[in-house]
Amino acid sequence: MTGSVEDLLRELAPQVLGVLVRRRGGDFAACEDAVQEALIAAALAWPADGVPDNPAGWLITAAHRRTVDAHRADAARRRREDAVAAAVPPGPVPGEDDTLALLALCCHPSLNPPSQVALTLRAVGGLTTAEIARGLLVPEATVAQRISRAKARIRAAGGRFGDPDDEARLPAVLRTLYLVFTEGHTASSGESLQRVELTREALRLTRLLHGLRPGDGEVAGLLALMLLTDARRAARTAPDGALVPLDEQDRGLWDAAAIAEGVALVTAALATAVPGPYQLQAAIAAVHAEAPRAEDTDWRQILGLYEILAAIAPGPMVTLNRIVAVAMVRGPLVALEQLDAAAGDPALAGHHRVDAVRAHLLDRTGDADGAREHYRRAAARTLSAPERRYLLDRAAGR
Amino acid sequence: MKYLVLIHSNEHFLERWAGLTDAQRAEFGRGHRALTDELAASGELVASEGLADPSLGRWVTARDGAAVVADGPFAEVKEHLAGFYLVECETADRAVEIAARVPDAVWGLVEVRPVLSPAGPDL
Numbered sequence: 001m002t003g004s005v006e007d008l009l010r011e012l013a014p015q016v017l018g019v020l021v022r023r024r025g026g027d028f029a030a031c032e033d034a035v036q037e038a039l040i041a042a043a044l045a046w047p048a049d050g051v052p053d054n055p056a057g058w059l060i061t062a063a064h065r066r067t068v069d070a071h072r073a074d075a076a077r078r079r080r081e082d083a084v085a086a087a088v089p090p091g092p093v094p095g096e097d098d099t100l101a102l103l104a105l106c107c108h109p110s111l112n113p114p115s116q117v118a119l120t121l122r123a124v125g126g127l128t129t130a131e132i133a134r135g136l137l138v139p140e141a142t143v144a145q146r147i148s149r150a151k152a153r154i155r156a157a158g159g160r161f162g163d164p165d166d167e168a169r170l171p172a173v174l175r176t177l178y179l180v181f182t183e184g185h186t187a188s189s190g191e192s193l194q195r196v197e198l199t200r201e202a203l204r205l206t207r208l209l210h211g212l213r214p215g216d217g218e219v220a221g222l223l224a225l226m227l228l229t230d231a232r233r234a235a236r237t238a239p240d241g242a243l244v245p246l247d248e249q250d251r252g253l254w255d256a257a258a259i260a261e262g263v264a265l266v267t268a269a270l271a272t273a274v275p276g277p278y279q280l281q282a283a284i285a286a287v288h289a290e291a292p293r294a295e296d297t298d299w300r301q302i303l304g305l306y307e308i309l310a311a312i313a314p315g316p317m318v319t320l321n322r323i324v325a326v327a328m329v330r331g332p333l334v335a336l337e338q339l340d341a342a343a344g345d346p347a348l349a350g351h352h353r354v355d356a357v358r359a360h361l362l363d364r365t366g367d368a369d370g371a372r373e374h375y376r377r378a379a380a381r382t383l384s385a386p387e388r389r390y391l392l393d394r395a396a397g398r
Numbered sequence: 399m400k401y402l403v404l405i406h407s408n409e410h411f412l413e414r415w416a417g418l419t420d421a422q423r424a425e426f427g428r429g430h431r432a433l434t435d436e437l438a439a440s441g442e443l444v445a446s447e448g449l450a451d452p453s454l455g456r457w458v459t460a461r462d463g464a465a466v467v468a469d470g471p472f473a474e475v476k477e478h479l480a481g482f483y484l485v486e487c488e489t490a491d492r493a494v495e496i497a498a499r500v501p502d503a504v505w506g507l508v509e510v511r512p513v514l515s516p517a518g519p520d521l
Binding site for chain 1: 399438439440442443444445486488503512513514515516
């Protein structure tokens with residue numbers, strides 16, 4: 001019972017905040033405080049009294065009263081505010097869902113990505129400051145500062161709710177949701193178990209966005225990419241926390257339902273929408289997912305997808321992943337030649353992944369000494385702890 | 399991305415510190431406070447502390463479950479850690495920019511090290 005009230009509140013929070021911000025003309029900070037208080041009131045009252053017939057209306061009315069209470073401190077305004085409060089009808093909630101507008105506001109261009117992530121998790125995800133701090137592995141005070149600073153920035157930049165450029169901000173919204181997901185998608189278990197909350201939250205919000213914009217190929221692509229990536233979670237780490245690479249993962253541990261949903265989503269999106277980077281990455285993940293064993297992987301199809309991805313959204317990681325696919329289709333020697341050419345790119349110079357890929361390719365040509373040396377170099381440069389352990393193991397020949 | 403900004407010191411720098419006027423020392427303190435406030439306001443500050451004299455440090459090793467504790471740094475060690483800032487910022491360039499604002503960077507030496515992340519993509 002408590003669980004379902006919590007889920008309901010989390011789902012309603014952005015709608016209620018949206019309606020309130022719309023009515024009050026964008027005083028985001030005051031509205032957010034009021035919504036938080038209304039949510040607390042509901043969390044206390046509903047499990048005992050039952051969920052009201054119109055839960056969203058209940059929350060909007062309660063939150064609205066809180067904003068009025070806040071203004072009562074200002075005696076000169078009391079009468080006027082009471083009149084305004086009395087005029088607010090208790091029900092029904094407007095048919096439109098403000099979640100997208102709220103997401104767009106949280107991804108305001110005046111904010112840097114860490115602030116966009118923190119504000120989105122708080123305002124749209126309904127996570128507490130403490131939960132966000134645990135997920136992002138920073139102190140609670142830092143998250144609180146990021147959120148209050150972000151609100152001040154939006155205000156200073158003149159950001160208004162329902163700005164006409166909601167659409168234009170969709171790429172920033174998708175990037176923020178993907179950032180939340182990748183923050184949570186950690187390779188190690190144990191101490192960072194709570195980061196799964198972030199993955200779950202990113203999936204929930206992206207699913208919500210997909211519900212609002214079912215025809216958008218990139219929204220569908222991002223949801224598919226998250227589902228297909230998250231489906232491998234149980235297989236990605238060994239019991240001792242070590243990282244298990246894709247081709248050594250126990251595919252029986254992959255979440256078949258999530259894979260089926262992800263594959264269906266990306267297949268439908270690619271058939272109807274203009275292909276974008278998220279759809280292509282999801283399609284690549286789908287090809288991996290569809291192979292019953294690593295050696296059954298359709299590398300030709302993956303190489304083709306990486307070539308399209310390199311054409312529409314080039315980047316250093318796309319280049320390297322494409323070279324890995326080249327090795328699988330045309331052999332390690334051709335791939336090593338391409339790697340030499342690519343390593344000259346300043347974006348890749350000194351990158352640990354170049355060393356890791358080179359080590360892997362040398363391994364396949366039978367040059368064990370060369371492979372060991374490059375695994376060691378990659379291990380010294382990576383910023384991921386589980387990946388470093390994995391690379392050191394490889395360097396040691398394990 | 400988190401970066402640790404390490405403030406290094408040694409006997410030479412300590413001599414120069416001893417030779418500063420009170421006004422210069424106050425200016426130094428204000429520089430640290432201003433930087434801390436600014437990083438807190440931008441949400442980039444994770445933690446920042448100055449460290450006590452290295453002679454107060456203890457060297458600890460654990461052997462067979464028992465801790466072996468020794469005093470201060472070994473005699474020949476001149477360089478020591480004087481303090482740190484742990485920041486979370488978007489790029490390595492920004493971390494270097496922050497490090498250059500640390501007052502110690504003007505007359506001492508400051509190091510920027512990326513922090514290992516627990517997350518890793520599928521290989």
